[in-house]
Amino acid sequence: MATEEEIYLSISLPNYKTSKLNTLMAQTDLLQILKKLHKLKVLSRRKCDLKKSLQKQITSTLIQIDSIQNKLPTSKVPKTIQKRKKIEKKETFSKRSTIEKELQLINEKLRELNS
Numbered sequence: 669m670a671t672e673e674e675i676y677l678s679i680s681l682p683n684y685k686t687s688k689l690n691t692l693m694a695q696t697d698l699l700q701i702l703k704k705l706h707k708l709k710v711l712s713r714r715k716c717d718l719k720k721s722l723q724k725q726i727t728s729t730l731i732q733i734d735s736i737q738n739k740l741p742t743s744k745v746p747k748t749i750q751k752r753k754k755i756e757k758k759e760t761f762s763k764r765s766t767i768e769k770e771l772q773l774i775n776e777k778l779r780e781l782n783s
Contacts, residue, residue, distance in 0.1 A: 679687075
């Protein structure tokens with residue numbers, strides 16, 4: 669006989685099987701999610717470590733570049749040459765204009781092939 673703490677219910681066999689199947693599927697889904705979360709934690713730690721090591725490498729590289737630049741002699745360039753360099757920089761074309769020129773050339777070639 670059942671005590672006050674125990675309660676028994678009768679459930680039909682198909683209902684029992686479907687509910688048992690649903691609970692087992694939910695458990696497997698939860699375990700898979702936990703597994704993926706663990707992998708995510710490991711990957712995030714690895715990402716953090718990689719970022720730190722990259723930062724260290726970048727700073728050491730910058731320090732080396734600075735030391736090399738300090739060792740190199742500085743040259744004094746006449747003002748006329750400096751002006752020429754500025755003019756040359758202004759003559760560079762934007763990416764958009766070069767792309768448009770390439771498109772025009774391709775279109776011309778296509779027209780030649782079609783005619």
